[in-house]
Amino acid sequence: xxRSPSADELGPSGSTDSLPVPMLELISDGEGETSSHSSPxxxxxxxxxxxxxxxxxxxxxxxRVWSLSKPVEIKEAKNNVFVFYFTLDSEKERVLQGSPxxxxxxxxxxxxxxxxxxxx
Numbered sequence: 473x474x475r476s477p478s479a480d481e482l483g484p485s486g487s488t489d490s491l492p493v494p495m496l497e498l499i500s501d502g503e504g505e506t507s508s509h510s511s512p513x514x515x516x517x518x519x520x521x522x523x524x525x526x527x528x529x530x531x532x533x534x535x536r537v538w539s540l541s542k543p544v545e546i547k548e549a550k551n552n553v554f555v556f557y558f559t560l561d562s563e564k565e566r567v568l569q570g571s572p573x574x575x576x577x578x579x580x581x582x583x584x585x586x587x588x589x590x591x592x
Contacts, residue, residue, distance in 0.1 A: 512564035515585050518552040520578035527554060530575060538567050556582075 518525060527546040535544060542559035549555055558564035564584070567573075571582040 512558040512561040513585055514556040514558070514564060514568060514582045515549070516554045516556055516580050516582045518554070518575060518578055518580050520552055520576075523578070524551055525576070530554065533575065534573070537573075538563070538570075 518530070527548050531544060531546045538544075540558075540563050542563065544559070544563075545557040547555045547557070556564075556567075558567075568582055568584055571580070573580040573582070
């Protein structure tokens, strides 16, 4: 069963700011060049250890829930760790301010990162 962060793991205001974000590999175009993603980026960890979700499933549902005016691109970095590439910084900030989110009964913790900081 997935576990929610304990009070000790949460930040002073009950936020997930202190939760560790796994370091991820930059997305490459296959020729050694990093992706041109310069849009606002969030990393999300879905706390569902026994169930795996496809990025499209998450994207379809959360685009509606988040009421996004522009599409969000979602890449799975590893099992239930996703990178969200937003078109608009204002929408990324609004989503981040509303976190943590619930997806299909599981906690989705989000953390803002710069695309160039997604390392392996």
